[in-house]
Amino acid sequence: MIWATWRQHRAVLLTAAFLLAAVTVPTLVSGLAMHEEYRADGIAACVADPGARAGCAQRVEQFAAQYSEWGNRMVWVAFLPALVGAFVGAPLLAREFENGTWRFAFTQGVSRTRWLVTQVALVGTAAAVLALACSLLFTWWRHPLDAMGSRMRTAAFTVSPGLVALTLFALALGVFAGVLLRRTVLAMGLTLVTYLTVRITVEETVRPFYLSPQVRTDAPSTGKAADALPPTDWIVDEGLVDRAGRRLSDADKRDILQQVYDGDTVREGGAALERHLTEHGLQHYTAYHPADRYATMLGIEIALHLGLAVVLLAAAAHLVRRRTS
Incomplete structure (x- = not known):
């Protein structure tokens, strides 16, 4: 079952690995240059000492102006979970139902629960590893910028380890949509719309009030x-x-x-x-x-997305077990 699942999805997984490698090289090159400038120009020492910050404010502002625009562009990473959910999660089971191949799987001595778990576990692990790699890479790149501003703002929070939980939520959303609608294109559309709705709502309305300001x-x-x-x-x-x-x-x-x-x-x-x-x-x-609330608020958001993922996968499993035709 694992081998069959790998053969079904290896093209997507290998493509994702290739894209990650392609993004890693320029990010490492630019990041090493930025980190060296941050250290060599004395900006790191200035940021670390609030008392001396006023005396080197101009250098800090110039450094931030030089790199902040590129740092803020990392918000596009928020679309990674959307792509995983729409192009991996939604077709994962919807295509099986749409083509009727799910019937063949159940005649091979594979229970419906095992079929679902194997499919989701393999693809979910690969998606989580991809998201974690992106998170570690971009968090490292942003370190100098995050030392000068709040990590709870959009760009920094987006590339945090919470990206893994967000990706698993999007994948679970796609799986549920595929089982519910049984049509690949419709499931992809529903996944994108729902993901963006949840994402924007959490970011703009819910996150500021995880804790009382x-x-x-x-x-x-x-x-x-x-x-x-x-x-x-x-x-x-x-x-x-x-x-x-x-x-x-x-x-x-x-x-x-x-x-x-x-x-x-x-x-x-x-x-x-x-x-x-x-x-x-x-x-x-x-x-x-305050800045020291970052870890707590990140933990709350991770728990929120993982909780939603569990609920969606449980609902998908329930629909699969009830499927008769």
């Missing part, structure tokens, strides 16, 4: 709390709060700006706004996650 408030005269936070913290929200602790809406902020910047007060710039805020008892607030 810490909140800091500062009087207007001292500036925003965000100015005092380390760059490795993740700011998820900021704005104004009144004496009762109510956060002002965007409409409230627009009303304040209209009240302040009329007539000659516009000449005073920010001073007029800060004075208005002080007179009305308003303060700046910043909701953020």
